[in-house]
Amino acid sequence: MPSRLIMRLVDKKSEITTSVPEPFLGPVFRPGVEPVIATGFNYRREEIDLHGVKKHGAIDMDVSRGTEILAAADGYYIATYGEKLMRNDDGSPRKLDMEQAHKANPHNKDLNPPEGEGPWDVYFGSFVVQGWHGNGRYTQYVHVDWVNPKIPYYRPQEVRDEEGNKTGDLKFSEMLRATVDEYRSIAVYIKAGEVIAVTGMTGCGWGKRCYDFAKFDSGKRPDFRDVNYTYYTEPHLHFVVTGRRAPYNRNARAFDPFGIYRQVNDGYPESRSEWSVKQKAAKHSPLWL
């Protein structure tokens, strides 16, 4: 009889490993676009160091800026924006460590701040599209430059500190977490395969923000296609698939959309180093795309 602790661990593990490749998903790029998986659905030391996030609950697919993104499934879609300055534990701005950025994604080698300048502040966030597909399933398309104008855009919320002063950070609109009943009325129905956005690297920059308050604060829909913003990882689609118990549970649980990283029968990775081996292997795995 396993101890209580082991039982709990097992429960937790089975909870995060029971997903199968999501059958409802279609291609997110047109035929002929061949993305490289830069970061898998897993934990990476480099990601943790760079962003302070513990888990990468998404697949990063490197493609050039401006690549059309297709709705992966029929559903109700909305868009919003978020961007924040990354801070250290003492509240000081986190500075970009280019060596770490390069390690986090080996395709980044050409991305560097100008010689002799910096160190640069690090920002994290995105212009994001979200689809709801019923049965508690959501997809998110993150860091995009442009969103199809028929998809409603909900402006971000400005974050204030304890004294009520604006921090400059932007939170995604609460609409992203609307209950199902609310969501149906605020979103627009899109068929799988329709162009919903184009890829970019919004929100994930160094030096200065992508988001221009003067330009977009009125609620105007952002469009970054011609904007020369900085970024520290190669342009990619950060593709998220989540499950959320409808209608009232707002806590999302991310799934591996391709079933690459969490095949239970294939042996779930037990350590971070094993994760990284699996990730390397996955880079050479054929995608369904």
Ligand SMILES: [Zn+2]
């Ligand atoms: Zn990502």
